[in-house]
Amino acid sequence: MSGLRFEDIRKHFPGVKALDGVSFEAHAGSVHGLLGENGAGKSTLLKILGGQYRPDGGRILIDGIACQFQNAAAAIAAGVAIIHQELQYVADLSVTENLLLGRLPQRYGFVQRRAARLHAVARLRELGVDLDPDARLASLSIAQRQMVEICRALMRDARIIALDEPTSSLSHGETEVLFRIVRDLKARNKTLIYISHRLDELYALCNACTIVRDGRKVATHAQLSTVPRETLVSQMIGRDIADIYDYRPRPLGDLRLRVQNLSGGVLREPASFEVRRGEIVGFFGLVGAGRTELMRLVYGADRKRSGALVLDGAALTVRSPRDAIDAGIVLCPEDRKEQGIVPHSSVAENINMSSRRHHLRARLFLNKPHERDNADSYIARLRIRTPGHRQPIRLLSGGNQQKVILARWLGEPHLKVVILDEPTRGIDIGAKHEIYHVIYELAKRGCAVLVVSSELPEVLGICDRIVVMYQGRIRGELPRAAASEQKVLQLALPSDQLGAARIAVR
Amino acid sequence: MRHMQTENNDGRTAPAALAEYSLVLLYLAAFAVLSFTVDNFFSLRNMLGLALSMSQVGMVACTMMLCLAARDFDLSVGSIVAFAGVLCATLLNMYGSVLIAIVGALLGGALIGAFNGAVIAYLRINALITTLATMLIVRGLGFIVSDGQAVGVSNQGFIALGSLPLLGVALPVWITALCFVVFGIVLNQTVFGRNALAIGGNPEAARLAGINVDRNRLLIFLIQGVVTALAGVILASRITSGQPNAAQSFELDVISACVLGGVSLAGGRATISGVLIGVLIMGTVNNVMNLTNVDAFYQYVARGSILLAAVLLDQLRTRRENG
Ligand SMILES: Nc1ncnc2c1ncn2[C@@H]1O[C@H](COP(=O)(O)OP(=O)(O)OP(=O)(O)O)[C@@H](O)[C@H]1O
Ligand SMILES: [Mg+2]
Numbered sequence: 001m002s003g004l005r006f007e008d009i010r011k012h013f014p015g016v017k018a019l020d021g022v023s024f025e026a027h028a029g030s031v032h033g034l035l036g037e038n039g040a041g042k043s044t045l046l047k048i049l050g051g052q053y054r055p056d057g058g059r060i061l062i063d064g065i066a067c068q069f070q071n072a073a074a075a076i077a078a079g080v081a082i083i084h085q086e087l088q089y090v091a092d093l094s095v096t097e098n099l100l101l102g103r104l105p106q107r108y109g110f111v112q113r114r115a116a117r118l119h120a121v122a123r124l125r126e127l128g129v130d131l132d133p134d135a136r137l138a139s140l141s142i143a144q145r146q147m148v149e150i151c152r153a154l155m156r157d158a159r160i161i162a163l164d165e166p167t168s169s170l171s172h173g174e175t176e177v178l179f180r181i182v183r184d185l186k187a188r189n190k191t192l193i194y195i196s197h198r199l200d201e202l203y204a205l206c207n208a209c210t211i212v213r214d215g216r217k218v219a220t221h222a223q224l225s226t227v228p229r230e231t232l233v234s235q236m237i238g239r240d241i242a243d244i245y246d247y248r249p250r251p252l253g254d255l256r257l258r259v260q261n262l263s264g265g266v267l268r269e270p271a272s273f274e275v276r277r278g279e280i281v282g283f284f285g286l287v288g289a290g291r292t293e294l295m296r297l298v299y300g301a302d303r304k305r306s307g308a309l310v311l312d313g314a315a316l317t318v319r320s321p322r323d324a325i326d327a328g329i330v331l332c333p334e335d336r337k338e339q340g341i342v343p344h345s346s347v348a349e350n351i352n353m354s355s356r357r358h359h360l361r362a363r364l365f366l367n368k369p370h371e372r373d374n375a376d377s378y379i380a381r382l383r384i385r386t387p388g389h390r391q392p393i394r395l396l397s398g399g400n401q402q403k404v405i406l407a408r409w410l411g412e413p414h415l416k417v418v419i420l421d422e423p424t425r426g427i428d429i430g431a432k433h434e435i436y437h438v439i440y441e442l443a444k445r446g447c448a449v450l451v452v453s454s455e456l457p458e459v460l461g462i463c464d465r466i467v468v469m470y471q472g473r474i475r476g477e478l479p480r481a482a483a484s485e486q487k488v489l490q491l492a493l494p495s496d497q498l499g500a501a502r503i504a505v506r
Numbered sequence: 507m508r509h510m511q512t513e514n515n516d517g518r519t520a521p522a523a524l525a526e527y528s529l530v531l532l533y534l535a536a537f538a539v540l541s542f543t544v545d546n547f548f549s550l551r552n553m554l555g556l557a558l559s560m561s562q563v564g565m566v567a568c569t570m571m572l573c574l575a576a577r578d579f580d581l582s583v584g585s586i587v588a589f590a591g592v593l594c595a596t597l598l599n600m601y602g603s604v605l606i607a608i609v610g611a612l613l614g615g616a617l618i619g620a621f622n623g624a625v626i627a628y629l630r631i632n633a634l635i636t637t638l639a640t641m642l643i644v645r646g647l648g649f650i651v652s653d654g655q656a657v658g659v660s661n662q663g664f665i666a667l668g669s670l671p672l673l674g675v676a677l678p679v680w681i682t683a684l685c686f687v688v689f690g691i692v693l694n695q696t697v698f699g700r701n702a703l704a705i706g707g708n709p710e711a712a713r714l715a716g717i718n719v720d721r722n723r724l725l726i727f728l729i730q731g732v733v734t735a736l737a738g739v740i741l742a743s744r745i746t747s748g749q750p751n752a753a754q755s756f757e758l759d760v761i762s763a764c765v766l767g768g769v770s771l772a773g774g775r776a777t778i779s780g781v782l783i784g785v786l787i788m789g790t791v792n793n794v795m796n797l798t799n800v801d802a803f804y805q806y807v808a809r810g811s812i813l814l815a816a817v818l819l820d821q822l823r824t825r826r827e828n829g
Contacts, residue, residue, distance in 0.1 A: 301714060325716040339714050342707035344774040353704060353715045357697060365695045408715065 002063050003027040004049075004160050004191045009058035011044055011215075013395070015387030018044040020215040021058070026208070028159075031182060031192040033206035033224060035199075035236055037428040038399025039385030041215040042195050043085050046162045049193075050082035051075035062160065081158035085165050085195075085398050085426070086337055087149050091138040095131050096120040099152050123155050127181055141288055146170060150178065154185070161185060162193035165398070167201060168426045169334075171287035171454070179205060197399075197428050198455075199229055211235045237430035244433050245461030248440070252464070253277030255313070256448040257298075257329075257417050262307030265293050269473040270306060275417070275448035280439060282463030283452045285492050289469040291452045292334055295419045298450075299331040300324045311416065325354060328416030330409040332423055334452070340405040341393050348375035348389035350404050355411035378407035382434060399427045406435065410442075418442055421452045436462050456485055468492050529768065529783055537790065544797055552793070554675060558744075560789035561678040562587065562737040563756070564782075567763045568689035569730040571781045572699065574764055576726055577706035577773025581637040582622060583734045584756030585644035588749060590615050590738030592648045595657035595748030604664050612735045618644055619731015623724035641757070648750040657748040668743030678740045685733065690778035702726060706773025758813060763788045765816040788812070 004026045011019040019041045026032035034042050047053045049060060051069030059066050062078065069075040075082075089098050097104065099120045105112045120133045129147050137145055146169060153161060163182075167175050182205055185192060196202055202209060203224065211218040211232065218235045221227045234240050256277045261270035267290050275281050283291045296302045298309065300318035309316040311327055318324045321331070333339035342350055352371045359367040375389035382403045386396055393401055406423065409415070420439070424432045439462060443449050453459050459466055466478045468491035476491040541548035566583050573580050594611035598604065622640055626633045659665065670677045693699035704712040705719050713719045742748045767784025769776040791812060795805050 299714075320718070321714050322716045322718055331714065333711075333714055338708075339710050342704045342711055342774065344707050344770075345703060349700065349704070353700075353712075353717075356700075360697070365691075366697065366700070368695075 002191075003030075004193070005061040005064075006045070006049075007059050007061065009045065009048060009060070010056045011041075011048060011053060012056055015391070017215050019048075019055070022212060022215070022217045023058075024210045024217060024220045026191050026193055028191045029186060029189045030207040031186055031194050031205050033202040033209035034193055034195045034212065035197075035202060035209055035232060036212035037237055037385075038403075038426075038431055039397040040212045040428075042212060043164055043397060045212075046082050046084070046164050046193065046195070049075070049160075049162060050080060050084075052082075076156060076158075079157075079159035081153035081156055081161045083150050083153050083161075083163045083166055085168075087145055089137050089145055089149060092136060094134050094136055095124075095140075095148055096133045098137055098148050099123070099133075099155060101152065124151060127151055127154060128177060144174075147174060147177070150181070154181065158190070160191045160193075162195075164195045165197065165426055166194075167196065167198070169287070169422075174287070175201075197426065197432075199232060199429075202232075213238060233429055236428070239430075241429065241433055244429060245436060245458075246433070246440075247462055249464075250278055250440075250444055252279050253446055256311070256446075258310040259298060260308045260310070262294065262297050262304060262309075264297050264305040264307070265302055266290055266472050267293050267297065271474050273467055273474065273477075275450065277446045277448060278443045279465065280443050280449045280451060280463050282459035282466045283450060283469060284454070284456065284459045284466055284488055285469035287454060289492070290472040291469050292421055293472075294469070295331060295421055295450065295452060298324070298417075299329060299419060301331070325412070328412075328414045329419070330354075330412055330415060330417070331419040332405055332409060332421060334421035334425070336398075336401055336405055341401050343394035344392055346390045347379065347384070347386050347393050347396065347404055348372060350393045351375045351378055351389075351407045351411065354408055355413070358413055374411055375407075378404075378410065382407055382438070383431065399431060402427055403431065403435075406438070410438065415442065415445070415447050417448045417450065419450045419452070422454065423451065424453070424455070424458060432458075456488060460485065460488070470494075529766075529780070533783055533787055533790075540790070540794055544794055546797055547794065552797070554679070556789050556793045557679045557682075558676050559792065560785055561676075561682040562741055562753070563759050563763055563788065564682040564785045565685045565737045565740075566730070566734050566756075566760045567767075567781050567785050568685045568778070569726070569733045570760045570764050571689065571767075571769050571776045571778065572693065572702050572726050573730055574761070574769045574771060575693070575706045575773060575776040576702040576723060577709065578626065578723060578726065579633040579637060579761075579771075580622065580727065580730055581634070581757045582618065582640040582644055583730070583760055584753045584758075585641045585648065586615055586618055586731060586734040587738040587741060587753035587756055588751065589618070589644045589648040589651070590735035591742035591752060592652040592657055592748035592750050594739045594742050595659045596651055598659050598661055598664055599657065602661070604661060604667075607664070608739055611739050612732050615731040615733075615735020615738070616728055617731070619728045619734070620724065622731070623727030626727065627720040627723040645750075652748060652750045654750060656750070659742070659746055659748070664743055665746050666743075668740055668745075678744065681736070681740065686778060686782055693776065693778055698722070698725070703774055703776065706770075706775075708774070759788060759809075762809075762813040762816050766812070766819070771817070784816075 007023050009019050009022045022045060036042050044053065048055050051072045051074050067078060069078065090101065096117050100116055105115045105119065117133055124131055124133065129151055131144060131147060137148065146166065150166060166178060170178060182192060194206055206224050208220065208222050209224040210220045213236060230240065254277055256275050258274045260272050263270040271294055285291050297304050300320045300323050309318060316327055318327065348371055352374060356366060356371060359370045361367050372389060378384065379386060379389060384403045385400050393404055396404065402425065409418065424435055427435065439449050451463060460483055464480050466483050466488060467474055468476050468488055470492060478487055546552055570580060590611040593614050594607045597610045598607035618640060622637055625631050625636045668678055672680055701712065701717045701722050704717060705722060709719055741752060763784040764781055765771060766787055767780030767782065769781060791808065795808060
């Protein structure tokens with residue numbers, strides 16, 4: 001039979017049973033969804049498929065033949081391509097070089113640049129991806145880098161293609177391109193595995209779906225379209241969530257933060273906005289609309305060209321993140337790998353990194369017992385899956401790393417403004433629910449919460465007000481009562497693209 | 507199924523703690539073997555000699571650890587040792603005051619360190635290039651101050667500094683031990699030390715977490731300058747003169763010791779116990795080669811091989827741990 005079959009795959013890491021006997025089958029010419037909480041073992045399964053990890057037990061069959069890959073190269077040679085959750089590109093090389101990494105056309109040891117470029121251009125066009133072949137990866141957006149990664153895997157003409165949360169940082173348009181590519185591959189009789197925390201995407205793309213929890217398979221649905229959403233959610237997290245957003249209006253207080261004529265970097269036009277105590281304001285826009293840049297300016301992470309901040313009625317000078325934090329303004333960055341985690345340090349280190357200065361002994365020495373308790377309490381509260389606070393953070397699953405970074409800021413004692421840049425990227429539904437509650441909690445304490453998010457339902461679901469940005473400026477603002485998908489998109493998109501984008505959001 | 511060959515990075519391998527212990531065990535085993543096979547190795551006299559000979563490298567390795575932890579690098583320490591020694595001897599001959607001489611030398615070291623740090627942190631010049639330059643500049647300064655000659659000292663108080671036994675152990679060894687204690691505490695118990703590791707682990711994340719990255723880097727180099735100058739002063743006292751061409755390739759000994767002790771050149775990982783073991787390994791190797799009369803030429807080869815082995819070890823460790 002043709003396709004891919006996992007048989008009783010088991011894998012454990014020190015202190016963690018990542019996979020505990022997972023079996024299912026994915027057929028050629030179909031897309032098989034993989035769904036599960038953060039840390040359920042999805043990425044581990046793909047890494048085993050890709051030859052990066054070796055299973056403790058069980059086997060993988062491709063077209064009925066058992067395969068045991070000794071390393072990633074063997075898997076690639078056997079026609080398996082994995083697009084990993086954490087991107088693996090060379091930032092200083094061009095798009096062309098990244099696409100052909102390890103396979104650059106050469107003669108007498110010299111790279112044939114023209115041939116390489118032509119090849120890359122041809123394949124990019126074939127896949128319908130609009131990228132400059134000469135651009136350095138470092139100069140591209142995360143979304144574009146991800147596209148490069150996907151294209152590279154596709155260019156190897158793999159038979160089995162697995163995508164690990166590929167859309168987590170793609171824009172609407174790019175998501176649409178990816179969907180088209182996936183459907184196209186399906187039509188060409190490839191076997192596809194697709195991991196996502198977005199149920200909409202799974203419904204849109206997948207024929208079948210397997211749900212894993214705590215390293216075990218809970219169910220495989222051969223016909224995903226017939227399975228109601230509630231079933232998937234409860235099978236995934238082991239309980240029901242009636243309303244994931246669970247929004248309740250709360251009274252707003254006085255003006256907390258006023259941002260006046262802020263500009264710098266790509267933000268050419270000065271931006272101004274205000275937030276009140278206890279208010280949750282969403283910032284929506286396309287990837288590249290300047291939301292992250294605006295927040296980084298507020299936070300002092302980038303240099304401002306102009307602008308002033310007024311916090312609780314008093315002028316505030318912010319020249320560095322340090323200044324912002326001292327004033328009670330914190331930011332959870334969007335790119336956790338590059339800007340959030342300190343990979344080799346422990347979970348506890350990562351959590352206490354900032355707030356520890358409030359708990360010093362003799363103003364000099366760390367208060368280790370307090371730091372331990374603090375870490376443990378957030379691990380419990382946010383349900384961070386880790387064998388303990390000593391675990392290096394890089395060994396946690398992507399979603400769990402995100403929660404650790406959130407915990408870092410929740411420990412700050414005098415929070416006034418909390419900026420969350422894509423706080424639920426890569427986070428499972430249950431954890432999202434928990435994070436929304438954390439946000440409500442902060443707002444109830446009087447914090448102003450600014451949420452940058454590319455997920456429209458989320459912005460509509462949790463925010464009191466939505467600010468929409470477009471091409472480096474604030475284009476409009478909608479109070480919750482007046483906001484609808486339609487109206488927000490009208491502000492976020494160039495007018496001619498409205499129709500196409502609505503499909504992508506669905 | 508072949509199961510044992512590839513070095514997959516999947517955590518099947520022992521955790522970092524075990525890797526560290528394995529180094530300790532390895533050292534203890536080698537130590538035991540050497541005690542039985544090499545004449546005069548296992549004697550109190552030789553042990554004290556070994557400790558004394560490594561005291562300078564040990565002191566500077568403590569601060570180099572912080573430097574490497576923060577993903578920086580310092581090649582200028584050898585030159586600073588020589589310069590501080592020369593400066594100290596010159597000041598001593600000029601003013602006749604041990605205090606002035608030592609304070610002057612430490613101040614000189616602080617200035618050089620601060621200069622390194624300022625150029626690297628604020629002008630954003632690569633640490634390797636910057637300290638390569640200051641390595642030459644400071645070596646030159648040493649020659650200029652001393653006019654190319656060794657500067658002899660006869661002040662008995664000063665000479666005592668390098669040889670005075672306290673409870674049977676020479677003062678420099680005590681100072682080095684103190685350095686290990688102090689910097690062990692700095693690394694593990696203070697915000698400064700943890701910040702150094704965070705900066706090395708991910709500079710941008712550290713900055714966004716509110717750590718003043720530039721100031722921390724400057725401070726690390728400044729401290730390194732002072733401690734290195736202190737090592738230079740002690741060396742001058744031990745050899746009763748300031749030698750402008752002393753401590754050649756000292757920086758490499760220090761860095762090798764750190765890397766042998768598991769400090770990552772990529773930053774973000776360091777332990778004080780590892781550095782101690784690294785220093786002991788270096789010292790023991792040198793000591794044994796001297797005891798067994800290995801030709802000086804071959805000693806270079808051996809030391810180079812150890813450096814290579816150290817870097818390779820670091821590589822393997824990184825490769826294994828990169829999930
Ligand atoms: N190299 C490793 N060493 C130790 N533990 C690991 C390692 N890799 C993964 N784990 C652990 O195994 C479990 C499964 O991780 P995995 O990355 O497969 O989760 P996931 O389902 O992909 O989650 P997410 O949705 O957050 O990406 C987690 O608890 C994780 O901490
Ligand atoms: Mg994952």
